[in-house]
Amino acid sequence: MFKKIVIQLTLIISLVFGTLGQVPALAADTIDAKAGLVVDAQSGQILFDQASDKVLPIGSMTKLLTVYMTLKAVKQGKINWDTQVPVTNLAYELTKDTELTNVPLKKDGHYTVRDLYHAALIQSANSAAMLLGDAFAGSQTAAVDQMRQQLKSWGIKHAEIVNTSGLNNSYLDGQIYPGSKENDENKLSAQDMAIVAQHLLKAFPNVLKTTKKSSLPFASGTSTATTLKTWNFMLPGEAAADAKLPVDGLKTGTTELAGACFTGTVKKHGRRIISVVMHANQGDTDEKARFTETAKMMNQVYERQNYHQVAKGSLPGKRDQLAVKYGTQRRVKVGLAKAVGVWLPKAQTGPKLNYHLYANASLAAPVKAGTKVGYAKLKLPDTVHYLPGQQPKKTTIKTQAAVTKLSGFDLFKAQLSSLF
DSSP: OOEEEEEEEEOOOOOOOOOOOOOOOSOOOOEEEEEEEETTTTOOBEEEEEETTTOOEGGGHHHHHHEEEEEEEETTSOOTOOOEEEHHHHHHHTTTTTTSSSOOOOOOOOEEEHHHHHHHHSOOHHHHHHHHHHHSSSSHHHHOOOOOHHHHHOOOOOOOOOSSSSOOOSSSOOOOOOOOOOOOOOOEEHHHHHHHHHHHHHHHHTTHHHHTEEEESSSSSSSSEEEEEOOOSTTTSSOOOOTBBBBBEEEEETTTTTTEEEEEEEEETTTEEEEEEETTTTTTTTHHHHHHHHHHHHHHHHHHEEEEETTOOOSSSSEEEEEEEEEESSSEEEESSOEEEEEETTTTTEEEEEEEEEEEEEEEBBBOOOOEEEEEEEEOOOOOOOSSSSSOOOOOESSSSOBBBOOOHHHHHHHHHTTO
């Protein structure tokens, strides 16, 4: 057996030469809200943080979780887009309350999962969200149970979920989750909301095809047909749109306790971010307040920070190839199995990549493409933080091509030469 050799290297990845400074990784300005957060949608890196671990009422941002559970049930084949959902008495009575956002529903009528999904996401219809809960779980109580369990599976520990819509329990005519109180409502932290949105976007990216729309028809061809109108005024063409930010989602939330909230998302310069504003302080008098604070955070991130990346299949420095014994090629290229990267302030150079290459003296042909030959991990400054449980892990280094073995006289010569 050949002796195992481990090669350890530390290289600086940067577009310019320099060293790691002590520039804070987060934008310094605050927003006029109880809490705010921006994260990278893929990695979970925190890019702006203001009291993001404080548990607060979330209002209709709840519907992102309700929609996730609905899409999960569709994927599992438990329901489908054309499943007809019966209107319950509670949903019917609730939809007549002009204080609340809703869509018209026919008493004892039936509506498709598709229509209810659109109504919950675009118009924030509370009755529609409740009926979705009935569709994916069979009852409101069972729906809340499933939503709570889903949050636990994502590592969210301090969630308070009591209904599927985000309304205060006082609107539900006493039909509230067992053990909850008459004035309870759903609560999460900004970090928790970002995790919900992150899972929704990763598992069901097509949700953006709906959330980016300012309007859609509802229940076409029925007596309750109407046009859904978005509450996301940051969408292009809406009142709070920012020309620098092509926002395409996600969901507002408003109750007396929650104030004006918004979980948003935008993709720019190749990176998608997720933002959360909890209780914009001017929300009672300014309908744009939550969006103004969102734009402030989003613009700070893109203006003040850069994303540094080492591409999939690449490896910096001179060790991007390994020798191959008895191969038709003497060396094979190696590189990262997936891209790695990090956001840093623009005044700061790129991070270090610690990587280890290992082989039994050398690789021996035949060598398959994708053979594991080492691992790498970014060495990050102390100012870089991530959502709970999302700290970067080691990335595998693999061969980028196959190498066949020599044969016949060529193999004999290679074996002979290795003896001397």
